[in-house]
Ligand code: AMP
């Protein structure tokens with residue numbers, strides 16, 4: 276099977292790494308990719324948001340499957356363009372991707388499907404904003420309706436700041452604050468059959484102790500030793516299957532990866548958000564634990580034959596990933612700094628630890644930073660404590676001027692807290 280992966284972050288590196296280890300995959304391409312992905316896939320330049328360009332590339336390569344990694348091309352309908360050319364695509368249609376592309380649409384689907392989520396109002400005027408802020412009180416949760424690359428959500432005790440964010444957006448969702456630990460649960464679906472993956476936890480804040488600004492994600496781990504063993508079954512029944520059924524009922528079936536961001540509150544599990552693609556950095560730890568070869572699962576989802584797929588098989592191992600970010604991330608990150616120590620990780624810590632590239636590119640013989648999140652250092656171990664130790668040992672070998680990382684990824688969970 277020839278597979279083309281669209282995107283170029285650590286999530287796509289994790290996908291390409293798994294696909295490159297799958298004996299069913301005879302050729303693997305990634306567009307545009309990054310310096311790390313180049314070691315496991317052949318890179319092709321492409322404008323990932325241009326459906327015609329992606330379709331032309333997939334046709335030229337004779338791809339049997341196109342996997343669209345990031346949300347922006349999905350929402351832009353790149354999957355639809357490729358599918359229209361008769362090539363199977365892992366990833367939802369532009370319409371179904373509105374589940375991520377519009378918070379208001381997601382709320383509407385959840386209401387129709389009876390999926391538990393925060394109570395909310397959709398607001399477009401200052402009067403509606405004031406009424407909604409007062410209805411819920413502090414802490415205030417204000418979400419830009421559209422795609423905002425992780426920057427659209429403000430959670431604050433400060434009413435003026437909440438109001439200012441709301442008024443800066445055209446349309447906002449203002450919602451009830453959800454208290455409790457967050458869990459990311461992914462499911463692969465063909466629009467009918469839903470296959471859950473293993474839950475993971477993401478660390479969204481920039482600094483240790485969940486301080487600092489929100490980011491795209493600074494690290495993740497899986498499994499979650501503190502979670503109720505029935506969590507996956509419960510979320511399947513209350514959230515994932517009803518959402519997939521509702522989208523099918525509306526005539527916009529969702530196939531691809533359905534990402535449920537959940538809060539485990541004292542009043543039960545609630546959906547914080549849906550995403551229409553694999554999460555980053557959770558994918559790095561979830562795929563590190565997946566034993567089943569990935570390609571046929573993704574192809575069956577793309578072809579509507581997921582019911583033919585045998586149950587997924589998982590390693591007993593735990594996995595931890597630690598993101599190394601650029602100087603000044605998540606503000607205006609500095610790029611173009613040389614990264615050293617990558618070969619040391621491979622030599623000293625492999626195969627238990629490996630470096631997945633997020634924002635990197637090759638400059639002559641050097642690998643340099645090319646984005647806010649630069650590397651996702653991933654490790655497995657017999658338990659979280661061991662995976663953590665191996666991951667941080669590898670992180671310590673990487674040299675990138677001015678870089679930052681959290682030192683507490685999976686720390687509490689590893690200590691049984
Ligand atoms: P989102 O982009 O919707 O995932 O929101 C980003 C982050 O904001 C989430 O991971 C949560 O930490 C936080 N957040 C979003 N919605 C809520 C809510 N209703 N209550 C508390 N925190 C929230």
Ligand code: GLY
Pocket residue numbers: 477491492550553554555556557
């Ligand atoms: N880890 C959060 C996201 O992928 O949106």
